[in-house]
Amino acid sequence: xxxxxxxxxxxxxxxxxxxxxxxxxxxxxxxxxxxxxxxxxxxxxxxxxxxxxxxxxxxxxxxxxxxxxxxxxxxxxxxxxxxxxxxxxxxxxxxxxxxxxxxxxxxxxxxxxxxxxxxxxxxxxxxxxxxxxxxxxxxxxxxxxxxxxxxxxxxxxxxxxxxxxxxxxxxxxxxxxxxxxxxxxxxxxxxxxxxxxxxxxxxxxxxxxxxxxxxxxxxxxxxxxxxxxxxxxxxxxxxxxxxxxxxxxxxxxxxxxxxxxxxxxxxxxxxxxxxxxxxxxxxxxxxxxxxxxxxxxxxxxxxx
Numbered sequence: 001x002x003x004x005x006x007x008x009x010x011x012x013x014x015x016x017x018x019x020x021x022x023x024x025x026x027x028x029x030x031x032x033x034x035x036x037x038x039x040x041x042x043x044x045x046x047x048x049x050x051x052x053x054x055x056x057x058x059x060x061x062x063x064x065x066x067x068x069x070x071x072x073x074x075x076x077x078x079x080x081x082x083x084x085x086x087x088x089x090x091x092x093x094x095x096x097x098x099x100x101x102x103x104x105x106x107x108x109x110x111x112x113x114x115x116x117x118x119x120x121x122x123x124x125x126x127x128x129x130x131x132x133x134x135x136x137x138x139x140x141x142x143x144x145x146x147x148x149x150x151x152x153x154x155x156x157x158x159x160x161x162x163x164x165x166x167x168x169x170x171x172x173x174x175x176x177x178x179x180x181x182x183x184x185x186x187x188x189x190x191x192x193x194x195x196x197x198x199x200x201x202x203x204x205x206x207x208x209x210x211x212x213x214x215x216x217x218x219x220x221x222x223x224x225x226x227x228x229x230x231x232x233x234x235x236x237x238x239x240x241x242x243x244x245x246x247x248x249x250x251x252x253x254x255x256x257x258x259x260x261x262x263x264x265x266x267x268x269x270x271x272x273x274x275x276x277x278x279x280x281x282x283x284x285x286x287x288x289x290x291x292x293x294x295x296x297x298x299x300x301x302x303x304x
Contacts, residue, residue, distance in 0.1 A: 008050060010042075011042070011049065014063050019036055028120050036107070038102070041063070041099075042099040042100050042101075045096065066086065070089070078202050078205075080145075080199075083102040084142075087100060101134065103300075105132055108127030108131070109125055111124075131147070132147030136297075143192070143295075149184075151186075154179065155180045155217070159220075160177065177268070183249070184231075189245075191290070236287050243286070243287050244285065246283070248281070249280075250281075251281065256271055257270050257272045
């Protein structure tokens, strides 16, 4: 097969799911940061793919070790900050590395309570969701993301679904009172100028999570699509640092279970939680006047 028949396409490589735990011990009251980090590099490394020439391959093991070394040298602080340090290091230390994708999931721990403000050095895994962060360097531009996944929420009422087209295959009954549940995955892209000024990423994450939960609860929903938009709008309106939010929301169906056959009434109190198949709603909410940034989202993993 000649060289004109095939060519090497886009590529990146690195170390996935590095499990980093950083415990800060500079006072008797310890702090814990628990992250899963993925580092992937892009650049002129075609020789490795085409001929096995590894002279420009920054070994994935080296990338892993850099994660731990930087945690010791610089601390974490916030996943966005930490990923930015990694991006700076790899793109500035190797002239042939011109970009990459660095991602983090942060796992929350809470202090074990013992009748006071919590133990100084004893923790229990907690959290309503998993925090996400990413730094993308592509085409000379840096894009920073925050996010959340596995934010599972449910409304026992205040949700309707009706008015959709009926076909010969439609069996779903219209309803003006249903259980609506979903597991929210959301990613938000920060405005570059806000990143340059400096962002309290930890405080912003807490505020965005609060906004998402409050808006989910407040909206009398006629469709999960409507709820998605309202949640994104609440974030954009409240946080000027954010350019856009993208969501994936699977519809976690709860169907009233037929117990009348057992002689028991079911007035919308007993449900079967059906995990598949499920409706999957995805959408973006974008700040007016903000330019599209398709490269920013390049090769970020699917929401589901």
